[in-house]
Amino acid sequence: MSEKxxxxxxxxxxxxxxxxxxxxxxTVLLDNVxxxxxxxxxxxxxxxxxxxxxxxxxxxxxxxxxxxxKTALGATSTVSWEHSENTLAAVLALKADGVKVYAVExxxxxxxxxxxxxxxxxxxxxxxxxxxxxxxxVIDACHGVIEIPQAGTKxxxxxxxxxxxxxxxxxxxxxxHRKEE
Amino acid sequence: MSEKxxxxxxxxxxxxxxxxxxxxxxTVLLDNVxxxxxxxxxxxxxxxxxxxxxxxxxxxxxxxxxxxxKTALGATSTVSWEHSENTLAAVLALKADGVKVYAVExxxxxxxxxxxxxxxxxxxxxxxxxxxxxxxxVIDACHGVIEIPQAGTKxxxxxxxxxxxxxxxxxxxxxxHRKEE
Numbered sequence: 001m002s003e004k005x006x007x008x009x010x011x012x013x014x015x016x017x018x019x020x021x022x023x024x025x026x027t028v029l030l031d032n033v034x035x036x037x038x039x040x041x042x043x044x045x046x047x048x049x050x051x052x053x054x055x056x057x058x059x060x061x062x063x064x065x066x067x068x069x070k071t072a073l074g075a076t077s078t079v080s081w082e083h084s085e086n087t088l089a090a091v092l093a094l095k096a097d098g099v100k101v102y103a104v105e106x107x108x109x110x111x112x113x114x115x116x117x118x119x120x121x122x123x124x125x126x127x128x129x130x131x132x133x134x135x136x137x138v139i140d141a142c143h144g145v146i147e148i149p150q151a152g153t154k155x156x157x158x159x160x161x162x163x164x165x166x167x168x169x170x171x172x173x174x175x176x177h178r179k180e181e
Numbered sequence: 182m183s184e185k186x187x188x189x190x191x192x193x194x195x196x197x198x199x200x201x202x203x204x205x206x207x208t209v210l211l212d213n214v215x216x217x218x219x220x221x222x223x224x225x226x227x228x229x230x231x232x233x234x235x236x237x238x239x240x241x242x243x244x245x246x247x248x249x250x251k252t253a254l255g256a257t258s259t260v261s262w263e264h265s266e267n268t269l270a271a272v273l274a275l276k277a278d279g280v281k282v283y284a285v286e287x288x289x290x291x292x293x294x295x296x297x298x299x300x301x302x303x304x305x306x307x308x309x310x311x312x313x314x315x316x317x318x319v320i321d322a323c324h325g326v327i328e329i330p331q332a333g334t335k336x337x338x339x340x341x342x343x344x345x346x347x348x349x350x351x352x353x354x355x356x357x358h359r360k361e362e
Contacts, residue, residue: 002289
């Protein structure tokens with residue numbers, strides 16, 4: 001039978017094990033994300049997929065913050081993060097450090113997410129503001145644009161959902177299925 | 182250059198085109214989901230991936246509702262949905278109709294999401310309450326359990342993020358990248 005597994009039996013990492021665990025070499029930048037609920041949700045996803053670091057840019061809210069905590073559920077104390085006043089400056093610094101930087105957007109000449117092959121190299125992904133998306137000058141500075149193909153009437157997915165989908169697609173081959181007890 | 186695309190130029194479906202479009206044969210059930218924000222976000226994702234129907238079960242909130250609309254952004258008027266008092270009854274009705282039903286959960290003998298091969302047949306996916314997950318009796322009635330492999334300290338992903346990831350993984354081969362103008 002498919003018996004549900006208790007939280008204890010899941011054998012997740014402790015906070016100190018997390019700090020010492022080998023992270024995926026993936027950094028996520030949030031470019032002026034307005035919703036604290038979305039920021040918290042991205043923290044939670046970043047924890048689940050063991051990413052390297054979150055860079056919270058511009059007006060994006062930062063911990064400690066009660067609203068962020070409502071959706072982060074403690075992930076603000078496990079996931080490494082920093083604040084950067086300026087998204088473009090943060091992107092340029094990552095590029096100077098040899099990181100490949102992609103914006104997640106709807107843009108001309110974008111790469112469909114399912115055509116993106118992650119080679120395990122240092123990667124950064126930029127997600128944008130709920131209304132305006134990633135700033136054009138930031139997109140222009142990136143190595144490329146990744147787009148999630150969509151079929152409906154709306155113009156985009158929620159930013160926390162987009163981050164979940166893109167991080168899953170990029171990292172899924174690095175995630176091991178939980179061992180049965 | 183990777184110029185951003187305006188909402189108009191995205192050429193998304195109109196509401197009436199959406200109603201007439203061939204949907205993916207995928208139904209999503211929400212089993213007693215508490216957060217209206219999560220319900221709205223699932224509507225928005227269901228629109229983006231053109232799924233067949235949402236079944237809102239038990240205490241899961243239903244439209245019209247201002248809190249749902251904040252994250253659905255209009256998708257409540259495009260996506261087909263119905264309410265069911267009882268999740269188990271809804272699952273049994275789908276099975277009687279020849280639909281394969283999978284719970285998305287952490288459970289023994291679950292199938293890792295990346296090992297799940299969608300064959301294009303009628304499929305239903307059950308997502309559970311934020312704290313309690315999918316009820317055990319519902320899991321027991323399903324054909325199987327799909328689990329998203331995770332590596333961090335938290336016990337699960339947000340339900341709206343999980344729905345985005347699973348629907349993406351199941352449907353991505355059916356989604357066409359937007360044609361360049």
